[in-house]
Amino acid sequence: xxxxxxxxxxxxxxxxxxxxxxxxxxxxxxxxxxxxxxxxxxxxxxxxxxxxxxxxxxxxxxxxxxxxxxxxxxxxxxxxxxxxxxxxxxxxxxxxxxxxxxxxxxxxxxxxxxxxxxxxxxxxxxxxxxxxxxxxxxxxxxxxxxxxxxxxxxxxxxxxxxxxxxxxxxxxxxxxxxxxxxxxxxxxxxxxxxxxxxxxxxxxxxxxxxxxxxxxxxxxxxxxxxxxxxx
Amino acid sequence: xxxxxxxxxxxxxxxxxxxxxxxxxxxxxxxxxxxxxxxxxxxxxxxxxxxxxxxxxxxxxxxxxxxxxxxxxxxxxxxxxxxxxxxxxxxxxxxxxxxxxxxxxxxxxxxxxxxxxxxxxxxxxxxxxxxxxxxxxxxxxxxxxxxxxxxxxxxxxxxxxxxxxxxxxxxxxxxxxxxxxxxxxxxxxxxxxxxxxxxxxxxxxxxxxxxxxxxxxxxxxxxxxxxxxxxxxxxxxxxxxxxxxxxxxxxxxxxxxxxxxxxxxxxxx
Numbered sequence: 001x002x003x004x005x006x007x008x009x010x011x012x013x014x015x016x017x018x019x020x021x022x023x024x025x026x027x028x029x030x031x032x033x034x035x036x037x038x039x040x041x042x043x044x045x046x047x048x049x050x051x052x053x054x055x056x057x058x059x060x061x062x063x064x065x066x067x068x069x070x071x072x073x074x075x076x077x078x079x080x081x082x083x084x085x086x087x088x089x090x091x092x093x094x095x096x097x098x099x100x101x102x103x104x105x106x107x108x109x110x111x112x113x114x115x116x117x118x119x120x121x122x123x124x125x126x127x128x129x130x131x132x133x134x135x136x137x138x139x140x141x142x143x144x145x146x147x148x149x150x151x152x153x154x155x156x157x158x159x160x161x162x163x164x165x166x167x168x169x170x171x172x173x174x175x176x177x178x179x180x181x182x183x184x185x186x187x188x189x190x191x192x193x194x195x196x197x198x199x200x201x202x203x204x205x206x207x208x209x210x211x212x213x214x215x216x217x218x219x220x221x222x223x224x225x226x227x228x229x230x231x
Numbered sequence: 232x233x234x235x236x237x238x239x240x241x242x243x244x245x246x247x248x249x250x251x252x253x254x255x256x257x258x259x260x261x262x263x264x265x266x267x268x269x270x271x272x273x274x275x276x277x278x279x280x281x282x283x284x285x286x287x288x289x290x291x292x293x294x295x296x297x298x299x300x301x302x303x304x305x306x307x308x309x310x311x312x313x314x315x316x317x318x319x320x321x322x323x324x325x326x327x328x329x330x331x332x333x334x335x336x337x338x339x340x341x342x343x344x345x346x347x348x349x350x351x352x353x354x355x356x357x358x359x360x361x362x363x364x365x366x367x368x369x370x371x372x373x374x375x376x377x378x379x380x381x382x383x384x385x386x387x388x389x390x391x392x393x394x395x396x397x398x399x400x401x402x403x404x405x406x407x408x409x410x411x412x413x414x415x416x417x418x419x420x421x422x423x424x425x426x427x428x429x430x431x432x433x434x435x436x437x438x439x440x441x442x443x444x445x446x447x448x449x450x451x452x453x454x455x456x457x458x459x460x461x462x463x464x465x466x467x468x469x470x471x472x473x474x475x476x477x478x479x480x481x482x483x484x485x486x487x488x489x490x491x492x493x494x495x496x497x498x499x500x
Contacts, residue, residue, distance in 0.1 A: 049343075051343060054340065054343070055340050056340070073238050074233070074238070076238075076341055077233040077237035077238045078233070079337065079340045079341055080237050080245075080248055080252075080337075081233060081237055083245055083333050083336070083337050083340075084248070084249070084252065084253065084256075086333070087245075087249075087256065087329065087330070087333050088253070088256050102232060102233050103233070105232040105233075106232055106233045106238075109232065213311075215336075
């Protein structure tokens with residue numbers, strides 16, 4: 001009988017983390033940023049059907065990078081959790097924090113259990129508050145850690161370069177058009193020389209505080225994105 | 232923690248998810264309603280017009296011979312292009328409407344597209360059929376469903392019976408205890424190609440006639456200024472009429488009834 005190789009827990013976790021990180025860095029970046037009327041999500045995504053950004057609940061939006069089947073699975077689980085909670089209690093009782101916690105525990109358990117391979121995903125959960133001060137943006141990584149995002153956040157692809165471009169240029173009082181132009185330029189700055197991303201390749205959605213409907217999430221059409229970028 | 236049930240590959244239906252994950256939350260009850268006093272909603276009227284559909288409900292809820300509530304809301308938006316008016320056992324009807332709202336929104340979020348109008352009506356029919364057991368015990372729910380169909384570009388009305396039999400009405404329909412009188416009234420007042428204002432006036436006339444002859448239907452409450460709730464769905468989506476606009480139409484209707492209490496008369500031939 002052969003003896004199994006000994007692998008130290010440190011090495012095991014490091015290998016798993018490297019594996020997940022590599023998968024996440026392969027795609028393009030997603031940017032989430034606050035603007036004057038709410039929170040905007042901007043992703044480079046040529047596909048019209050496979051979304052990286054979506055609505056979870058009235059005030060809660062979701063954006064993800066990495067492996068599509070894995071974050072789609074988490075997105076659907078999040079919609080189910082939110083709808084179940086809202087239905088059994090009240091719509092006001094569905095919070096971004098609760099959802100971020102559920103995601104963190106799920107990702108953490110999958111990461112540290114030996115059986116499953118770690119999820120190669122990173123997630124933003126953004127919640128629009130009644131006032132800008134109450135806005136919350138959480139960033140969840142493949143190992144289940146949660147970070148509070150202030151102002152703006154980038155994940156996936158060459159996220160450091162995009163983040164570097166945004167630092168110093170982003171302000172919370174930007175108009176939607178300004179925020180969109182900034183995010184589009186930042187996403188194009190992930191390579192040398194910088195690329196110009198065609199508007200049709202941008203997936204954009206906002207959590208808009210000025211919307212009168214209870215559901216604040218709104219996806220922008222190609223035409224709206226183009227006209228905002230040109231304005 | 233999102234365990235297996237949440238992450239399972241399944242359908243886009245919230246009701247089916249609820250049935251596996253939390254069946255106790257589905258509207259249900261056991262036992263008989265015999266001898267119980269439960270709240271009942273009464274009359275709902277809907278009519279199509281040029282460019283949309285209008286639905287209105289009286290504001291009374293009854294509990295046996297007692298008026299349980301004078302200002303109940305019986306017409307609820309279910310998504311941007313549809314609404315449901317409820318008649319029957321209020322507790323179950325309101326819960327069913329809430330579930331239907333979540334069902335439509337859930338599908339929309341998961342699939343990234345809205346259900347077709349017929350798809351929505353079929354889902355509602357399934358929910359009503361699920362309540363058949365309770366209906367047999369006297370706790371029936373009979374909703375009226377109205378929607379603006381973006382594909383056909385017209386307003387549509389669907390009526391149901393307690394077994395979930397779906398029945399589309401092209402012009403107007405009414406459900407609830409006063410519906411016989413409301414339908415008779417609309418039959419004489421309804422004309423194809425009406426404007427939104429005319430349709431709302433016809434609906435308020437019909438509700439007045441229902442309240443005139445049915446004890447469970449509430450008429451306009453002049454001292455408390457409580458008037459029917461009017462919902463309109465057009466290509467621009469769902470919109471509830473504000474109180475002043477409804478009051479203005481209701482006042483005009485009442486003004487006319489001061490002269491002829493039975494309302495406007497139709498030509499004999």
